Every structure is written in structure tokens, then in C-alpha cells.
Amino acid sequence: MKKKIGFIGCGKMAQAMIKGLISSGTISPKQIMVSAKTHTTLELVKEKYSIQTANDNRVVAGWSDILFLAVKPEIHKEVIQEIKQEIAEHTVIITVAAGITIGFLEKEFDKQIKAVRSMPNTPSFVGEGMSALCINEEVSKEDMDDVLKIFRSFGQVEVIKEQLMDSIPAISGSSPAYVYLFIEALADGGVRNGIPREQAYRFASQAVLGAAKMVLETGIHPGELKDQVCTPGGATIEAVAALEENGFRAAVLQAMDKCTEKTKKL
Numbered sequence: 001m002k003k004k005i006g007f008i009g010c011g012k013m014a015q016a017m018i019k020g021l022i023s024s025g026t027i028s029p030k031q032i033m034v035s036a037k038t039h040t041t042l043e044l045v046k047e048k049y050s051i052q053t054a055n056d057n058r059v060v061a062g063w064s065d066i067l068f069l070a071v072k073p074e075i076h077k078e079v080i081q082e083i084k085q086e087i088a089e090h091t092v093i094i095t096v097a098a099g100i101t102i103g104f105l106e107k108e109f110d111k112q113i114k115a116v117r118s119m120p121n122t123p124s125f126v127g128e129g130m131s132a133l134c135i136n137e138e139v140s141k142e143d144m145d146d147v148l149k150i151f152r153s154f155g156q157v158e159v160i161k162e163q164l165m166d167s168i169p170a171i172s173g174s175s176p177a178y179v180y181l182f183i184e185a186l187a188d189g190g191v192r193n194g195i196p197r198e199q200a201y202r203f204a205s206q207a208v209l210g211a212a213k214m215v216l217e218t219g220i221h222p223g224e225l226k227d228q229v230c231t232p233g234g235a236t237i238e239a240v241a242a243l244e245e246n247g248f249r250a251a252v253l254q255a256m257d258k259c260t261e262k263t264k265k266l
């Protein structure tokens, strides 16, 4: 891919995408330029990924064919005011922020722009991201091919209707956080039973990875896969019963409602 890709904001999410992009070999590090708030961050990412950096958001905005806005939702307005004059006609602008709509981008840039609203997640760092995106009418078929190539370089991507975008943080943008809680809890349980801590993380994580792969690759309903593990009168059904008694599923659903509620306010 020949395009120049810029990132305004270079925190956890931007770095996960940059690492995934570079590791996949889709583009060379020299085709990436980032700006961030602090000089320390820029020095650090330059050293880590051998990418280009700029102290001025406007430099990145003017240089990029594809520009990621990877700052927090509440910073979008001020960043857009700062860079809007620098954007070339052909530049595709991609926000990764929760709650930032296409309409907001169009209004704040106040001119015809090629806009993409996306919701990636941090497992992009290891090439196993899950992203959702939607676009406005200015994004051409050729632009879209490039955008999809970028997102596919660090995981899976699906194009969805914008009405569903506020529901994506709860299911894939934020959900790695709850999965890490689950893995940590599994490991704690292992440690409690005498398994060394590092080994407990390996057992717990590989079990989660394997279970996810079973759902994705066999196409078997998760309930049936659960049943396959529950030997009649066995140990697993005791664990499942205890989880149900403690409202495991209800807790997940409630957590997701909270996440979506907050996303809509961002």
C-alpha cells in the first residue's frame, strides 16, 4: 500500500493499530506520521516503531492521505478546529472515538470531507482486532478498499449501519477489559488452588482463546459448546450453576447497558 497514514493522538488505541499495521507488512513505518500532546510520547513511539513524528497536528493533517483522529471524544472539537484548513480534498478522515458521529465530523470540518467512523479495539496490537466502521457518501470505492486494507491488517472488520455504532464499544471496543477481568479471576482461582501465577495466566488465557476459536471456527451455538463441556453429574455443571446463581450473564448484560449509555453521552 502506497498511502501515507497519519495519527493525531498516539495513545493506547493508536499504538495498537500502528503495531498491527507495521507487523502485518502492509506499509512501511516511514508511511506513518503521528502527533501527540507530549514530546515524551513522540520520542517513545519514534524509538519503538521507527515512524515519523511531528510536534504540530497540522503537519500530520496536511501530510496524510488517510488521517486517524485517535484522541479522546472531548478533544475532537479543538483538534478539528486546529487542522481543518490543512486537509486535502482526497484525504480520508477516520475517527476511532466512542460516540463521535459522522454528522459531528461533517459539521465541525464545515466542508465536504471523506469521513469514516470506526470502533477498533486494542487486540489490534497482536493482529487480532475487531473493528466496526461506517462511512459517508464522499468515501469512494477506492478509498474504501484502502480503509478496509488498513483495518484488515490488524484484525477483522465489518461495515455496519451508523445507528449500531454506539452499541459496538460494549461488545468489542470495551469488552477486552471485561475479558481481562475474567482471565485475572480465573488465574486467581488457579493460584488459590496452588498453580503458580504465570502458569495460571497461560492456562486461563489459552482456555479463553480456544473457546473463542471454537465459536468462530465450528459455527456451533455457544450453548451447545457449553453443553459439550458439562459432563452429566460432573464438575463443570457445578461451576455453571454457581455462575448463574451469582448472576454472571445478567452482570454482563448490565455492564454492556452501562457502557452503551455512557458511549451515547461522549
Ligand SMILES: NC(=O)C1=CN([C@@H]2O[C@H](COP(=O)(O)OP(=O)(O)OC[C@H]3O[C@@H](n4cnc5c(N)ncnc54)[C@H](O)[C@@H]3O)[C@@H](O)[C@H]2O)C=CC1
Pocket (backbone or CB within 6 Å): 008, 009, 010, 011, 012, 013, 014, 035, 036, 037, 038, 041, 057, 070, 071, 072, 073, 075, 079, 096, 097, 098, 119, 120, 121, 122, 173, 174
Ligand atoms: N483504548 C481503547 O481500548 C480504545 C479506545 N478508543 C478510542 O480511542 C481514542 C483514544 O483513546 P486511548 O488511545 O485509549 O487514549 P490515550 O489517552 O491512551 O491516548 C490519547 C492520545 O491523545 C493525545 N492527545 C491529547 N490531546 C491532544 C491534542 N490536543 N492533540 C494531539 N494529541 C492529543 C495524547 O497525547 C495521547 O497520545 C478515544 O477516542 C477512544 O474512544 C476506541 C476503541 C478502543
Ligand SMILES: O=C(O)[C@@H]1CCC=N1
Pocket (backbone or CB within 6 Å): 098, 169, 173, 174
Ligand atoms: O473506554 C472508552 O471510552 C474507550 C472506547 C472503547 C474502549 N475504550
